[in-house]
Amino acid sequence: QAKDLGRNQICSYTKEMNELVRHRVELEHALRYGIERGELELFYQPQLDAKRQLIVGVEALVRWRHDEKLISPGAFIPIAEETGLILDLDAWVVHEACRQAKAWQDQGLSPVTISVNLSAGQFRRARCVPLIRDALERSGLEARYLKVEATESMVMKNTEDALDTMRQLKSMGIELAMDDFGTGYSSLSYLKRFPFDQIKIDKSFVDNVTEDPEGAAILRSVISLADTLGMQTVAEGVETMDQFAYLTRIGCDQIQGYVYSPPIPREAFEHFLQEDRSWDTNKGFVPQTGE
Numbered sequence: 001q002a003k004d005l006g007r008n009q010i011c012s013y014t015k016e017m018n019e020l021v022r023h024r025v026e027l028e029h030a031l032r033y034g035i036e037r038g039e040l041e042l043f044y045q046p047q048l049d050a051k052r053q054l055i056v057g058v059e060a061l062v063r064w065r066h067d068e069k070l071i072s073p074g075a076f077i078p079i080a081e082e083t084g085l086i087l088d089l090d091a092w093v094v095h096e097a098c099r100q101a102k103a104w105q106d107q108g109l110s111p112v113t114i115s116v117n118l119s120a121g122q123f124r125r126a127r128c129v130p131l132i133r134d135a136l137e138r139s140g141l142e143a144r145y146l147k148v149e150a151t152e153s154m155v156m157k158n159t160e161d162a163l164d165t166m167r168q169l170k171s172m173g174i175e176l177a178m179d180d181f182g183t184g185y186s187s188l189s190y191l192k193r194f195p196f197d198q199i200k201i202d203k204s205f206v207d208n209v210t211e212d213p214e215g216a217a218i219l220r221s222v223i224s225l226a227d228t229l230g231m232q233t234v235a236e237g238v239e240t241m242d243q244f245a246y247l248t249r250i251g252c253d254q255i256q257g258y259v260y261s262p263p264i265p266r267e268a269f270e271h272f273l274q275e276d277r278s279w280d281t282n283k284g285f286v287p288q289t290g291e
């Protein structure tokens with residue numbers, strides 16, 4: 001009897017496994033053709049200069065429009081990474097981001113930097129360098145408007161390779177941002193070994209900043225150290241006006257988060273750039289009155 005029970009368990013376990021595998025295979029297949037068919041889209045999230053309260057940059061975040069659904073990167077980037085599709089995906093993102101940023105400039109919109117996220121493998125053996133050079137050349141975008149975001153694990157895993165990659169990008173005139181700072185193990189002094197221009201402070205640091213005095217103290221020292229080391233700071237995941245005001249007061253350079261705007265489609269972002277809306281740290285948007 002016990003044996004039967006065990007066998008049944010194994011059976012249902014195997015069935016679930018099969019379904020999981022089938023689901024992944026289907027997803028991989030769909031993603032492969034999705035990329036070819038042009039189902040990827042970029043959404044854009046504004047980055048605000050905290051003091052001047054102007055849009056100075058934008059982060060390009062990929063989305064997959066499939067079966068009338070909009071799928072978030074968390075749901076397909078891991079599969080793309082496991083199957084090698086990530087190379088096609090990264091290439092598409094970099095080309096599209098450069099093309100779009102140049103198109104905005106050609107439309108006469110005020111120039112902003114555009115940040116792209118790359119997968120971990122792109123920092124090995126400077127794989128991303130020819131891709132980025134090609135994208136800049138083809139789009140005609142000046143290198144100083146492109147920013148590449150890398151996470152801690154991307155640079156810590158293979159330090160020499162990563163350093164080489166980063167130096168090559170820097171020598172082309174591209175800026176580098178450390179993404180999700182605070183989620184890994186590195187200290188700022190260690191980061192100084194890498195030529196980052198910008199540190200993006202992770203949302204988890206920002207969340208309780210107005211309620212948690214210790215968290216706030218850590219944040220203040222991160223910002224002042226970054227300043228000493230000549231790196232800009234960007235706060236990610238800023239959701240409330242209180243956080244916005246506090247971060248601005250302690251000298252954080254840029255703000256990115258729902259408080260101003262979530263990632264939005266191209267047309268909506270263009271609207272932002274065109275409108276030149278004023279933003280008041282106490283009130284949010286100030287409607288433009290008359291002429």
Ligand code: C2E
Nearest residue numbers: 061062072073074093117118119237238239256257258263
């Ligand atoms: P990330 O680069 O750290 O991007 C920030 C994430 O935080 C985005 O999620 C964004 O929508 C979200 N976010 C921004 N402001 C707020 C806020 O105020 N509150 C909250 N709750 N969330 C906020 P998203 O777009 O789902 O992207 C998730 C991650 O997927 C990104 O994290 C990045 O690591 C990766 N990713 C996105 N696009 C690409 C891409 O084109 N290529 C690669 N390789 N990875 C990408």
Ligand code: MG
Nearest residue numbers: 059117149179
């Ligand atoms: Mg990012």
Ligand code: MG
Nearest residue numbers: 179180200236
């Ligand atoms: Mg981040």
Ligand code: MG
Nearest residue numbers: 227231232233
């Ligand atoms: Mg600074």
